[in-house]
Amino acid sequence: MNHKEVGEMDLFEKFTEHEQVVFCNDPATGLKAIIAIHDTTLGPALGGCRMQPYESVDEALKDVLRLSKGMTYKCAAADVDFGGGKSVIIGDPEKDKSPELFRAFGQFVESLNGRFYTGTDMGTLPQDFIHSLKETNCIVGVPEEYGGSGDSSIPTALGVIYGIQATNRALFGSDDMKGKAYAIQGLGKVGSKVAARLVEEGAHLYVSDINQHAIDQLIDKANQHHATVQVVRGEDIYRVDADVFVPCAFGGIINDSTIESFSFKGIVGSANNQLLDESHGQMLHQKGILYAPDYIVNSGGLIQVADELYEPSKERVLQKTKSIYDSLLSIYQYAELHHIPTSEAADLFCRERMEARKRRNSFFSHAKRPKWNVRT
Numbered sequence: 001m002n003h004k005e006v007g008e009m010d011l012f013e014k015f016t017e018h019e020q021v022v023f024c025n026d027p028a029t030g031l032k033a034i035i036a037i038h039d040t041t042l043g044p045a046l047g048g049c050r051m052q053p054y055e056s057v058d059e060a061l062k063d064v065l066r067l068s069k070g071m072t073y074k075c076a077a078a079d080v081d082f083g084g085g086k087s088v089i090i091g092d093p094e095k096d097k098s099p100e101l102f103r104a105f106g107q108f109v110e111s112l113n114g115r116f117y118t119g120t121d122m123g124t125l126p127q128d129f130i131h132s133l134k135e136t137n138c139i140v141g142v143p144e145e146y147g148g149s150g151d152s153s154i155p156t157a158l159g160v161i162y163g164i165q166a167t168n169r170a171l172f173g174s175d176d177m178k179g180k181a182y183a184i185q186g187l188g189k190v191g192s193k194v195a196a197r198l199v200e201e202g203a204h205l206y207v208s209d210i211n212q213h214a215i216d217q218l219i220d221k222a223n224q225h226h227a228t229v230q231v232v233r234g235e236d237i238y239r240v241d242a243d244v245f246v247p248c249a250f251g252g253i254i255n256d257s258t259i260e261s262f263s264f265k266g267i268v269g270s271a272n273n274q275l276l277d278e279s280h281g282q283m284l285h286q287k288g289i290l291y292a293p294d295y296i297v298n299s300g301g302l303i304q305v306a307d308e309l310y311e312p313s314k315e316r317v318l319q320k321t322k323s324i325y326d327s328l329l330s331i332y333q334y335a336e337l338h339h340i341p342t343s344e345a346a347d348l349f350c351r352e353r354m355e356a357r358k359r360r361n362s363f364f365s366h367a368k369r370p371k372w373n374v375r376t
């Protein structure tokens with residue numbers, strides 16, 4: 001069949017690399033969600049659920065497609081037995097949440113029968129998924145009293161700190177975070193924790209957030225530590241005179257126009273999909289800005305939720321999260337040796353790991369489903 005002749009088939013051209021995309025619609029609760037499964041070579045798809053008032057379904061679709069692909073690479077880099085997936089709920093996290101909406105979402109996740117596991121992301125909280133848990137076991141990162149591993153932004157933030165230390169080592173010859181200036185965009189679950197740690201270390205911060213409460217909380221903390229925090233508005237964060245940019249809000253913030261404004265020496269943050277597209281990794285490379293690939297830096301949350309396969313152990317998760325430091329240094333070294341952008345070096349490493357898995361023997365024993373000890 002010639003797809004071009006059949007209008008409705010054009011939709012498939014938007015996700016030629018993805019295994020499965022599920023549109024979830026429940027008028028009774030107002031749920032409009034999309035689940036994208038990118039690649040299950042390494043295991044069932046895993047990825048958080050983002051809630052955002054997207055302007056259009058197309059915008060939500062683009063976001064979930066990019067985010068789920070990023071999860072495939074993140075899982076490969078972190079060496080966990082999961083594949084890449086992600087979900088988005090179209091709605092305002094401040095106004096549109098309800099227990100029924102998250103329950104309905106749980107039913108759609110359950111309908112995938114173990115192909116997709118999900119939890120928090122931007123705009124959602126561990127508590128939201130207590131409701132989804134009534135409908136499916138394929139939920140990760142719920143509070144510990146519900147059998148989950150709890151807030152995954154804790155190891156994510158720790159991973160960002162390891163990322164900053166490794167980047168400082170590469171740039172300045174020492175892990176030390178003290179006395180340097182950092183520009184943090186977004187003081188949410190991850191950004192607030194990273195900022196608090198940097199304040200404790202005696203760093204100087206420039207911060208921006210649209211949530212005044214988050215800014216006030218950080219300033220209180222900074223006052224206790226006699227640290228300096230300078231609040232900047234909107235796009236001005238791209239122009240401040242900081243050593244390291246720490247994007248912890250949304251993606252696409254490294255693009256043609258922002259790169260021109262950057263005078264940073266390094267970029268290390270939790271935001272997913274920081275590069276608007278691959279060419280921006282090359283542009284950073286040419287401008288001599290050291291970029292810590294996002295999916296390596298922000299894999300702490302993934303490391304924690306993937307670890308729910310085993311009996312819970314915070315120590316083990318924190319230990320595994322330390323690997324982010326070494327992984328980044330290896331990627332920096334490889335990129336330098338081969339004169340390629342760090343983003344390209346990270347992608348090459350992940351693709352090689354997936355190819356190796358495909359080559360490995362896979363003797364049949366029984367269905368390769370995770371054993372979720374905690375809730376089975």
Ligand SMILES: NC(=O)C1=CN([C@@H]2O[C@H](COP(=O)(O)OP(=O)(O)OC[C@H]3O[C@@H](n4cnc5c(N)ncnc54)[C@H](O)[C@@H]3O)[C@@H](O)[C@H]2O)C=CC1
Pocket residue numbers: 120121122123124152153154156185186187188189190191208209210211214234248249250251270271272298299301302
């Ligand atoms: N929570 C986690 O464990 C993980 C998070 N990430 C990524 O890290 C980023 C942050 O995640 P969370 O902290 O969980 O989200 P969050 O929703 O808790 O925080 C996002 C923060 O960004 C702020 N923000 C929104 N628009 C902004 C703007 N225009 N300028 C400045 N600030 C703005 C929000 O007010 C909020 O404080 C997201 O891209 C997420 O996908 C990645 C891996 C794991």
Ligand SMILES: O=C(O)CCC(=O)C(=O)O
Pocket residue numbers: 046047048049074118119120121140141152272298299301302305
């Ligand atoms: O942190 C989580 O709950 C899942 C991992 C994830 O979605 C992410 O790393 O972006």
